[in-house]
Amino acid sequence: xxxxxxxxxxxxxxxxxxxxxxxxxxxxxxxxxxxxxxxxxxxxxxxxxxxxxxxxxxxxxxxxxxxxxxxxxxxxxxxxxxxxxxxxxxxxxxxxxxxxxxxxxxxxxxxxxxxxxxxxxxxxxxxxxxxxxxxxxxxxxxxxxxxxxxxxxxxxxxxxxxxxxxxxx
Amino acid sequence: xxxxxxxxxxxxxxxxxxxxxxxxxxxxxxxxxxxxxxxxxxxxxxxxxxxxxxxxxxxxxxxxxxxxxxxxxxxxxxxxxxxxxxxxxxxxxxxxxxxxxxxxxxxxxxxxxxxxxxxxxxxxxxxxxxxxxxxxxxxxxxxxxxxxxxxxxxxxxxxxxxxxxxxxxxxxxxxxxxxxxxxxxxxxxxxxxxxxxxxxxxxxxxxxxxxxxxxxxxxxxxxxxxxxxxxxxxxxxxxxxxxxxxxxxxxxxxxxxxxxxxxxxxxxxxxxxxxxxxxxxxxxxxxxxxxxxxxxxxxxxxxxxxxxxxxxxxxxxxxxxxxxxxxxxxxxxxxxxxxxxxx
Numbered sequence: 001x002x003x004x005x006x007x008x009x010x011x012x013x014x015x016x017x018x019x020x021x022x023x024x025x026x027x028x029x030x031x032x033x034x035x036x037x038x039x040x041x042x043x044x045x046x047x048x049x050x051x052x053x054x055x056x057x058x059x060x061x062x063x064x065x066x067x068x069x070x071x072x073x074x075x076x077x078x079x080x081x082x083x084x085x086x087x088x089x090x091x092x093x094x095x096x097x098x099x100x101x102x103x104x105x106x107x108x109x110x111x112x113x114x115x116x117x118x119x120x121x122x123x124x125x126x127x128x129x130x131x132x133x134x135x136x137x138x139x140x141x142x143x144x145x146x147x148x149x150x151x152x153x154x155x156x157x158x159x160x161x162x163x164x165x166x167x168x169x
Numbered sequence: 170x171x172x173x174x175x176x177x178x179x180x181x182x183x184x185x186x187x188x189x190x191x192x193x194x195x196x197x198x199x200x201x202x203x204x205x206x207x208x209x210x211x212x213x214x215x216x217x218x219x220x221x222x223x224x225x226x227x228x229x230x231x232x233x234x235x236x237x238x239x240x241x242x243x244x245x246x247x248x249x250x251x252x253x254x255x256x257x258x259x260x261x262x263x264x265x266x267x268x269x270x271x272x273x274x275x276x277x278x279x280x281x282x283x284x285x286x287x288x289x290x291x292x293x294x295x296x297x298x299x300x301x302x303x304x305x306x307x308x309x310x311x312x313x314x315x316x317x318x319x320x321x322x323x324x325x326x327x328x329x330x331x332x333x334x335x336x337x338x339x340x341x342x343x344x345x346x347x348x349x350x351x352x353x354x355x356x357x358x359x360x361x362x363x364x365x366x367x368x369x370x371x372x373x374x375x376x377x378x379x380x381x382x383x384x385x386x387x388x389x390x391x392x393x394x395x396x397x398x399x400x401x402x403x404x405x406x407x408x409x410x411x412x413x414x415x416x417x418x419x420x421x422x423x424x425x426x427x428x429x430x431x432x433x434x435x436x437x438x439x440x441x442x443x444x445x446x447x448x449x450x451x452x453x454x455x456x457x458x459x460x461x462x463x464x465x466x467x468x469x470x471x472x473x474x475x476x477x478x479x480x481x482x483x484x485x486x487x488x489x490x491x492x493x494x495x496x497x498x499x500x501x502x503x504x505x506x507x508x509x510x511x512x
Contacts (some may be wrong), residue, residue, distance in 0.1 A: 032260075032263075032313065032316060036313065039309070055293065055294065055295045055299075056294075056295050056298065056355075059295050059298035059299050059301075059302040060298065060302075062302040062303075062305070062306070063298065063301055063302040063305050066302075066305070066306060066309075067302065067305025067306060067309070067338075068305070068335075070309055071308060071309045071312075071331065071335060074309055074312055074313070074331075075331070078312065078316065078324075078328065
């Protein structure tokens, strides 16, 4: 990695907004604020797409994630009876420990994949103005490793959702 | 591009150069902020006069001199000076912030709507998707505002509004598909350019009907005003708004009315195209005014739909017609019937 390149200010601002909003979405006590923070985080990701010359993806990101997914989450929050959050048996400290464990595992696996497959990754970005029909082949053939990481992330989220939904039922 | 001033004497020419530049004029005057506010004020007056004529309402028909054109200004003054009531235990930041966000979201799509060959702020390649992306944020904003009012009636109205808008967004999106196929582009300027010889209301008439009905449902106008129902349900999701907050929401709603009229003009009525004796933006404004009239008139004529009919119309009629028209458009394009009009 070439560290002599100065950090891109747009990238820094977008990353800060996206990550802060994502942390807010997880941490806020009020579920509505969590949903709004999630929407802000999604819009930040749309900003990444714009800065990567993919305005079509950015617009779809906003329309699908902010327009539909957040609406779905809002529906769920509003329609489900609002009870006091029940304290589960896990204490604050063990929650934190679990978080650290997962973060460590994720970091190790990403570092491992990067170390194993890093040299084979393309160093130059794909040239702009890619026709939309070429999006799939390019994604699967040029960037298989990020795609696999994304798939892992999604599977993890799915498993997490299952575990959360299964508690005490 | 204008160079930044270096000496004090350069400041005035610099300001003049900025103010007279095309970018500044398109953003601030036309088709930007000032034009939007004037049109919105005009629309409130126009709707009142039109409904007064349809229903023979004495008050709005004869109010004020000059045809009552000062009434919108008087209304604005009254609302600004009224007390803003914030309900007990309402979520204050959201209650005050969401109306402003609504106005922002209502004005944002006008950045990509072309009022003439050169009268467009941002000639975006994904203009249509941009409009939909911004418009899809409206329903969730409405629900959050309704929730923030901390009152039952706005909350129920907000839920109904969200259901209705989300349901009617789908036929609306699908109905634009045939327009996109005909023009071969998502760029609104190119969509209008493709209509130079024939407006898309011809080959995509069914799409026009679906889009028109769905946009009326999106705007919550009669006969689709179940979520707000001004006379009976005390305005649904914005029941608790008062004073300046109410004015801002009203502004956002009329901006959305104007947005839908302009969108129909761009997609189906050939945008700025018309005989050359009038400038392009004038043709656009005239067409948008005609569409707005068509949207307003049912308010004075029709009764409200029942909620089961609303669902039925949306899912079993509009969606099917919109999908059918996609196939019709494909057939028209592949058989080359439209090649005489350069499509």
